[in-house]
Amino acid sequence: MFVNTDQYTKYIRLWLITMIILIVSIVGVGGLTRLTDSGLSITAWELFSGIFPPFNIEKWNFYFDEYKKIPEYKILNFNMTLEEFKVIFYWEWGHRILARIIGLMSIIPLIIIFLRFKKNLFFEKKYYLVFLLVCFQGFIGWFMVSSGLVENTDVSHYRLASHLSIAFLILSLVFWFLLQNLEIKKNTQKINFFFLSVFLFFLIIQIILGAFLAGLDGGLIYNTWPDMNGQFIPSDIDKTDLIKISSSNDPTVIQFYHRFIAYIIILFLVTLNYFHYTKGIDFNNITVLNIAVAIQIILGIITLVTGVEIKYASIHQLGSILVLLSFLFIYYKNTN
Known part of the structure; x- marks a missing residue:
């Protein structure tokens, strides 16, 4: 029989909760970095350097001169002043600092816990998967930034979607581990697992479409609801465009599908209720999901009709976290 199990569980729980807070924070900061067009302000990866921001004018001029070499500055921001550059620099620098903190927090506490409990408790190696995914996320982050440094004025929306998706994957995994740690009681009456899996699939697709839409600045067009400038399918695309792979580069098609999937999610939610x-089954299990989806729909509409006003767009992105985690809670309770 293991000893100190309660202490071990407590420390792991504290670590998992801390990781959730940090990941939610970086998703929020990352969204604001994207919305303020700050992501390309630091043009080098600086894996081990760049921990501190510039402290003198020479260093500021160095970073600014490097930024002046990329298409975003040459084509879009050629009139930018150093003071304006500092604003976007600090957004990206803050994003990277938070990423470094998450990287350290994903491994150092585990090592400490392992050293403390290795003699009397089996240490679950599954938690190291979080660290591996965080490392991979760092690589994908730079892979995304690099796509906007040579020929484009923005990052690839495919890479942006990959970066966000991995963040949600890490968050979901940590949340799942937390549910296991808390020993959340499973439902005695189960909801069909296939139905829940399809529901989850549509939620994931919706998150990816949202990232595509952000990467393509697709929220700046068709700022009406429930129609798209008076039509269900806008006139600048036809039905064949909806099934073309190349249409994944078309913001009109992406916005249409983002709206359409939202309606599908509503139908699934009604069925789940x-x-x-x-x-x-106790309706307390689904109350948070109902509220989260309702708020997310309202935020999505407001974000659209306001032409992607930053405060609404940022909250809308964070709202997707609440939707996903509240659904994962239901998903977990219906597993064996």
């Missing part, structure tokens, strides 16, 4: 009612 029906299952809870007919099976007699």
Whole structure:
């Protein structure tokens, strides 16, 4: 029989909660970095350097001169002053500092816990997967930034979507580990696993479409709801465009699908509520998801009709976290 299990569980729980807070924070900061067009302000990876911001004018001029070499400055921001550059620099620098903190927090506490409990408790190696994914995320982050440094004025929306998706994957994994750690009681009456898996699939697709839309600045067009400038399918695309792979580069198509998937998610949510009612499952299990989806829909509409006003767009992105985690809670309770 293991000893100090309660202490071990407590420390792991504290670590998992800390990681969730940090990951949610970096998603928020990352979204604001994107919305303020700050992501290309630091043109080198600086894996081990760049911990501190510039402290003198020579260093500021160095970073600014490097920024002047990329297409974003030459084509879009050629009138930018050094003071304006400092604003976007600090957004990206803050994003990278937070990423470094997450990297350290994903491994150092685990090593400490391992050293403390290795003699009397089996240490679950699954937690190291979080560290590996965080390292991979760092590489993908630079891979994304590099796509906007040579020929383009912005990063690839495919790489942006990959970067955000991995962040959500890490967050979901940590949240799942936390549910296991808390020993959340499973439902005795189960909801169909295939149904829940399809629901989860549409949630993931919706998050990816949202990233595509952000990367293509697709929220700046068709700022009406529920129609797209008076039509269900806008006139500048036809039905064949909706099934072309090349249309993944078309912001109109992406916005249409982002709207359409939202309606599908609503139908799934109504069905999920029906299952809870007919099976007699406690509605407390689904209340947070209902509220999260309702708020997310309202925020999405407001973000659209305001032409992607930063404060609404940022909250809308964070809202997707609440939707995903509240659904994962239901998903977990219906697993064996």
